[in-house]
Amino acid sequence: MDEDVLRTLTPAVIAVLVRRGADFAAAENAVQEALVEAVRGWRDQPPQDPKGWLITVAWRKFIDATRSETARHRREELHDQEPAPPPVGDVDDTLWLYFLCAHPSLSPGSAVALTLRAVGGLTTRQIAQAHLVPEATMAQRISRAKRTVADHRLDQPGDIATVLRVLYLVFNEGYSGDTDLAAEAIRLTRQLATMLAHPEVRGLLALMMLHHARRRARTTATGALVPLAEQDRTRWDTSMISEGITILQAALAEERPGEYQCQAAIAALHADAPTAEQTDWVQIVEWYDELLTFNDSSVVRLNRAVAVGEADGARAGLAALADVDPDLPRQAAVAAHLHEKNGDVDQAADLYAVAAERATNLAERHHLLTQAARLNQTPGDHEVRG
Incomplete structure (x- = not known):
């Protein structure tokens, strides 16, 4: 079986x-x-x-x-009542179930749990373990979600944008317990891509694969974070990168650009660079500009500031960062990186310490504290590069 x-x-x-x-x-x-x-x-x-x-x-x-x-x-x-015949027409039951599980009446967390349960086929225990909550808590969450969607018919149009957001949330849950949610999200998105010819579905699938391909190189054996520029690229999954780029190219060929295609294009430029120094930052900035037309958010502007700093120098990056809310998570970390790149060592060290206080997990906090300590130990020994 x-x-x-x-x-x-x-x-x-x-x-x-x-x-x-x-x-x-x-x-x-x-x-x-x-x-x-x-x-x-x-x-x-x-x-x-x-x-x-x-x-x-x-x-x-x-x-x-x-x-x-x-x-x-x-x-x-x-x-x-006798069992009804299967639905007629070209409607795919699984596709409609995606739309139901991503119903706008559900909170993002409930939509993720319901999608994993009904579409992914995971048990309540597996979902609870992956989210690091008691099984009883997750059972209640799923039960409430099922009651919420109970009165909604499956013959109403679904919102593909909501479905894709839910799948991306699943992907970003990370890797916990015996259920690899990132791999599960790729499986579900690949399943959706076979049922729905939509360039943004392909764009999301490509984005997930390109990020997932770098998974082994993101941390050391002890769990410490490894920044993209310092990752051992021989540990990247080149076959997954190749497939992701192929899927992205097919999506872009339809000339119906969208948010996930733009993000995937940025990820592809990182994945395609033989070394960090050979990254095409100018083209990455252009893709961030395109992405802003679909998602003009502080997070996008924050990441764009990093790219601008690499393409046009630290001072240009800091100027771009001025448009970003200083209370945004990771803003202080990006500011620290750009100030260090500009030779402002003392300010960079202080900002790394601030960023560490705002970190949302221990691995990130440890990495940022290490950066602050590194600069504090060698003051004045950095070249101005901005």
Whole structure:
């Protein structure tokens, strides 16, 4: 019995039950019960049509559960109902389930959890472990999310931008527990890309792959952060980079640019450079300018300031940084880098210390404190390069 097959089939089976009239929570519960039977009964002889088997068993589970409810009229109505035929037309059930799980009525955290549960096929325990919360807490979060979307029909247009934001949130959750959420996000986005011909879906997939390809080089054996410029590029996954660039090129060829394609293009320029010194910073700045037309946020402007500092010198980078909110996370770290690059050693050391106080995790804090200590130990020994 292949558990990967079950995970792939889960969202489609849930969506079929919802289309037949089950509310989302009841459908998801029925499918989970069917999966338990599949795990027990498929070891020796899996059915010829696994999806059909799951639909049949899950629908029976739903009918049985409905019979036990107090609303007798509704029970009898569902009892007499024959299983409906599969949805007609070109609608993909899994695609519609993506849209339901990313419904705007849900908070980002709830949408992520529901997507991992219903579309990703992860267990509540796995999702809780990945988010470093108790299983009971995650169960309540998922239960509330299912109740929220219970009354929403699947035949309404979905918002692909919301779906992509949820998938990117999953990717950025990181790597915790026995579930690699970054890898899971790539799997889900690749699945979505096969169902929906949209350049921004491809752009997001390419962006994830290009970032993920550098994963092994981002930290030392002890967990210390390694900045991009100092990473051992021989540890980058070149096959994943190549595939990511190919996917990006196909997306850009459609000439329907978007936020994720711009971000992926920036990541591709970093990944394509043989060394940090050979990075095409001028073109990266141009892509940041393009990105600002889709997402004029402080985070984008912060990252653009770094690129400007590399392309046009530290002083130009500091001028670009002046437009960024000083309270933004990482602003002090970027300011420290640019001041050091400009030869302002004492100011850079102070800013690294400030940035360390604002760091959101221990690895980042340790890295920034190390930078501050390095500059404090060698005052006045830096060349002005701005």
